[in-house]
Amino acid sequence: MERKLERKSNELVRKGYHAQKFTCPERTGFFPDLEECDLYYICSKGDYEQRLCPDGLVFDDSDPNKERCDIPANIDCGDRTVLQEPKPSPGCPRANGYYRHTDPLACDKFFNCVDGVPHELSCPPGLIYDDIASTCAWITDTNRKDCKKPRKDALEDGFVCPDDAIMGPDGRKLPHPTYPHPDDCQKFYICRNGVMPQKGSCSGGKVYNVDLLTCDDPANVPGW
Structure with a gap:
């Protein structure tokens, strides 16, 4: 009773x-x-x-x-620890929010769940999804023990060259593709022969242009 x-x-x-x-x-x-x-x-x-x-x-x-x-x-809920009963669906522990990918090896991918529908998103090169912050972060800044340790060819900040090829304006594969830095618009990464990562930096007040894959005047970079 x-x-x-x-x-x-x-x-x-x-x-x-x-x-x-x-x-x-x-x-x-x-x-x-x-x-x-x-x-x-x-x-x-x-x-x-x-x-x-x-x-x-x-x-x-x-x-x-x-x-x-x-x-x-x-949001800091403080002492408000009670939550409504979850409404899970495949890929979504709850109907809305950001959640880790169902593939345990896909540390650089995550789901944005909207009304129970998962939308797959990818982190910038070198970053993985962080459960606590619900965003992408360097592998050294997260507590995700399920993710692989940084590769030997990774930079100290965790960046590794992506496997996907980058095509140039002529439609050919770039031999030394570049990638934007996630935090600093004046910095970028260079992948020598597509596999060996190096750091790069724009000079003369220029910033990295994601569309042109090179340094450019800030006036030509959207959002600057």
């Missing part, structure tokens, strides 16, 4: 019945639940309406004037 009551109590909590205890801190605004990180309330003239973020996202309580849900990596 006690177990049945406990299960019933947990079910009521998941359905949001603990919202009956909620009191609007202010007459108007968006406010978090005290226990559940993806549950929040819309207060208007002292009355409230309960809302739930899409599965996989949590409520951003940094500004009571904004209604916003985001991935957990961007």
